[in-house]
Amino acid sequence: MNNQTPTAPLNYLNHKTGLWSWLSSTDHKRIGLLYFYCIVTFFLSAAVLGLLMKIEKVAPGETIMTAQTYNAMFTLHGIIMIFIVVIPGLAAVFGNIMLPIMIGAKDVAFPKLNLFSFYLFLGGACIALYSQFAHGHSPDTGWTFYVPYSAEASSNVVIALTAAFTLGFASILTGLNFIVTIHTMRAPGMTWFRMPLFPWSLYATAWIQLLATPVVGITLLMVIAERTLHVGFFDPKLGGDPVLYQHLFWIYSHPAVYVMILPAMGVVTEIFPTFSQKPVFGYVPIVFSSLAIALVGYFVWGHHMFTSGMSYESRWFFSLLTFLVAIPSAIKVFNWLSTMYGGSVDLQPPLLYAISFIFLFTIGGFTGLTLGSVATDIQVHNTDFVVAHFHYIIFGGMGFGFFAGIHYWFPKIYGRMYNIRWANIGWGILFTGFNLTYFPMFIMGIQGMPRRYFDYDPKFQLGQTISTIGAVILFTGLITMISNLIYHSKKGAIAPANPWHGVTLEWQIPSPPPHENFDEVPVITRGPYVFDNPHTK
Amino acid sequence: MSNNESHITSYALNFKVLLVLLILTTITILVIKAHLGAFTVAVALTLASIKCAIVLTYFMHLKFESLILRLMVGGVFLLFAIIIVITFIDYYFR
Ligand code: HEM
Ligand SMILES: [Cu+2]
DSSP states (O other), X not given: OTTOOTTOOOOTTTSSOSHHHHHXXXXXXXXXXXXXXXXXXXXXXXXXXXXXXXXXXXXXXXXXXXXXXXXXXXXXXXXXXXXIIITTHHIIIIIHHHHHHHTTOSSOSOHHHHHHHHHHHHHHHHHHHHHHHGGGSXXXXXXXXXXXXXXXXXXXXXXXXXXXXXXXXXXXXXXHHHHHHHHHOOOTTOOGGGSOHHHXXXXXXXXXXXXXXXXXXXXXXXXHIIIIIOOOSSOXXXXXXXXXXXXXXXXXXXXXXHHHHHHHHHHHHHHHHHHHTSOOSOHHHHHHHHHHHHHHGGGOGGGGOTTTTOOHHHHHHHHHHHHHHHHHHHHHHHHHHHHHTTSOOOOOHHHHHHXXXXXXXXXXXXXXXXXXXXXXXXXXXXXXXXXXXXXXXIIIIIIHXXXXXXXXXXXXXXXXXXOHHHHHHHHHHHHHHHHHHHHHHHHHHHHTOBTTOSOOOGGGHHHHHHHHHHHHHHHXXXXXXXXXXHHHHHHSEEOOSOTTOOOSGGGGSOSSOOTTSOSSOOOOOSOSOOOOOOOOO | OOTTOOOOOOHHHHHHHHHHHHHHHHXXXXXXXXXXXXXXXXXXXXXXXXXXXXXXXXXXXXXXXXHHHHHHHHHHHHHHHHHHHHHHHHHHHO
């Protein structure tokens, strides 16, 4: 703030100052930033754990940690990344900051509830950390907490599930808030089909958050009932069924993967038209594919259980439904590509990240089909192939979608511009490192390398070492990217209101936005992607 | 939407609803004794759904809400029902 001129107009960043004005703010943009800083911190810590696990595997045998430490590390890595980073991720950060602006509202429908969700999130994150240190030994069950092991291993499972429940509650309330916001707060003239596509993806996401998340809460209550009252849900000795746990867990956790990916799809859907200066191709199909993904996503959870002893009929049924989800996903990919086709494509960092999103997500999606067909899944289940699949989807898709979003909206959020050259270099390192880390895991997985092992047969030495080198490069790329952003959020050149010539509402207001977004409520008279200003460079 | 108007339902109606709920609860308990095998759960869940629907309609005033809201709530329960049915496909065939 030191080189801010005294006459700089008041905006949401400086209209009030002091730590307390941030911690008690109900401004959706400030809450979004609070989430952002928390999530980035957790992300970097969990990334360090990932790097350490990779270093352990640089050579066969024990190198830097014991098997027990390794087990605890992948559990903590998974819990943080899934429940604290990617599930809230894009919806909590960009959803909060951009949704009200993009639909022409001054805030979300329930600003105080929004702040409450943030503190629930923070509380849940703390409980998750506490579960690691309580009773002197951290859980080593993996982030999926499968019974019977999780029921016998240590009592920390209940604490970790409480954390997931609390984090889930934050997610439910955010979803509720967004649904009501979208139903009731759209600017005059903004009909449903004049709404930009990022809000649409948040709408589909919000319904999943609202409806799927309670299941994990119920599961928690069932685990507690079994442990304390000995009601037999999961333990065969009490007449229960361990597979029921897997059903309940995945009824929530498969839809949860769409909570992660749908907003990322929404972000890149905003980026392609802007950097092609061309309306999005197939607006209506994109809307309906988001809704279809959200709906069909509820019915495919069993593809995580093909080898669990589930009935034959269920296996083919879930396999069939899993293949159906690929259809709306592919519709989106075709629409993104067609949006760029024939446009005046400007390869700025946000677009680089968005194109990598398509590339990596497609690899993740195709390998998802390999896993979705029962016969091939039985070969590669619980191998590194699965780990590579979901890293391509979650990190390559959701992660790169997040990076695309922050590079796109950074000048709007901070009113300053990052260094484009360094952003490009960071992208290059990140992209190279990413593929070097995870691609070998597909191959090793097919060759039989099991997941969640701290040691391996010497025949995997080459692949493992490449993967470790990749992880170091990947981490370097992350640091490059993030330091460029942190540094320029304070010292960057002042950014104009609309550096990318975008046409959605957030680009029509000053950067950074004023406290209540709009001085006067905008009236919408046309669709969101009309590029008729001939401001070519 | 029916915003702030309050809807006062008569004591008589509320009492009738209560009575129906109690009767259904009794049946739920009796069903356990009837030894219907695999269908016990199905019957119990059906009865519970009926009770739930009654509570939503009368006690939670869904009866007075707009069509869109009723559709949303209905859709949610339909989804929930489908998920339960799919889960039980596994148990039925195993
Ligand atoms: C075309 C779409 C997709 C298909 C067909 C698909 C299919 C599958 C299948 C069948 C598995 C189970 C493999 C096994 O355990 O043997 C799996 C695992 C997984 N998938 Fe996907 N997937 C898709 C998209 C996604 C998306 C969008 C995400 C997240 C954003 C995701 C995240 C995961 C995760 C986290 C796991 C591993 C869970 C674990 O066991 O720890 N997938 N996927
Ligand atoms: Cu899944």
